Amino acid sequence: MMPLRKRLGRGLSAVLCAVFVVHWFAADWVIRTVAEKQMANRLADDGYSLMETLAAGEDDRVTFNGLRISSVYSRPLSGHYYQIKVDTQVYPSPSLLDFPLQTIAIGPEQSRVYHLSGPGQRPLLVLGLGMVRFGHRINISMAEDLSAVDHDITAIRIAYFGLTLTILICALLLLGWDVKRSLRPLILVGGELEQVSSGQRQRIDPDVPDEIVPLVKEINRLLELVVRRLRQSRTAIGNLAHALKRPVAILFSMAEQPAFQDYPELRRQLQIQSEIIHRCIERELKRARIAGDPHAAAAFNPRTELFALKKILRSIYSEKRLDIQITAPDQPIHFDREDIMELLGNLLDNACKWARQRIDVELEYADPLVIRIADDGPGCGEADAGALILRGKRLDESVQGHGLGLSIVWDIVDSYQGQLSIGRSKSLGGFLATVYLPRHR
Secondary structure, three states, rough: OOOOOHHHHHHHHHHHHHHHHHHHHHHHHHHHHHHHHHHHHHHHHHHHHHHHEEEEEEEEOOOHHHHHHHHHHHHOOOEEEEEEEEEEEEEEOEEEEOOOOOOOOOOOEEEEEEEEEEEHHHEEEEEEEEEEEEEEEEEEEEEEOHHHHHHHHHHHHHHHHHHHHHHHHHHHHHHHHHHHHHHHHHHHHHHHHHHHHHOOOOOOOOOOOHHHHHHHHHHHHHHHHHHHHHHHOOOOOOHHHHHHHHHHHHHHHHHHHHHHOOHHHHHHHHHHHHHHHHHHHHHHHHHHHHOHHHHHHHEEEEHHHHHHHHHHHHHHHHHOOOOOEEEEOOOOOOOOHHHHHHHHHHHHHHHHHHHHOEEEEEEEEOEEEEEEEOOOOOOOOOOHHHHHHHOOOOOOOOOOOOOOHHHHHHHHHHOOOEEEEEEOOOOOOOOOEEEEEEOOO
């Protein structure tokens, strides 16, 4: 779908352009109408001046004095003409020479403005006056060449078109700026949503224009609902798993009862099923934390957390005297703390189990977030690498554990739409796990 900014810009620009075209034609019509009105007023003055010279002769003929009006009517083809028609007799102005001016008849005591073609096919504006004097029907037609006026009007048109076009361009630029300014609150809301997504904030600032207040309120309500539902889900799963621990312990104890000595197959099945239930409980207890969402997460400092985790693991595996080297940024990162600590804890716990002495931990806060954990243990071959992330899969059954660590790591990585790579460390020669987690999803 077309972006809202473009849709608003195109729609308003089309309206402005349509207004510009209509306005320009209207202004052009007004300019020409005003010019012709002024010309018609001047012709009327000359026509009435000529009308006042009408007189009746002794032979019932009507006479007039053309010298009472401007001498421009006497110069040949001056562009100013008149023609008097008494009944059927026509008296043209000297400026017409022999050009027959085809005027139209005007009723008594009427006037009319119209256009004709004059000498040389030049456009004329004609004012016709009709009257009855001395018992005769008289028409006076006053005409003026429009060529000079058309030239002036064209110049005005061009100047006015340039002016209005400049105004239109400025209006379009101002419109684009105003649309961008008006949509800025939505852009800011989008930026705040990205910050919520990356864990930098917990909700959207409600100080927004009235039109998008309901949207922001609804988003904030949904964020609070997600946090509340997630907390309830974690609590419920944790409570259920803890509640099942005691019955499972009883099942393990029952499987060791002497009564089952005569039923070895039944004992074996009871132990196997109890072990499966125990694994599910352990898994769900960890998944309660894996379900964390960075939308509701606070930032944490990986360097501080890793050194605390290092201290705990060295205490657990004190018999190995492990050298754990950590490279991590001393700054807040915006991922769910429980997710990343669960991931780091499982990978480091696995490394501590198999390492002889040295473990390297490297965390690079980029996009994506990169975590590398390598040890100097026996490692694994390429054929075994893919099997390690399978649920409960263990390559060495002699080492204590349920084989859930890497499977849980894979669940966390998958929830972030990231990647998990397992192989052999070139520097230490042992196991290498590399995790890529996108910062924006």
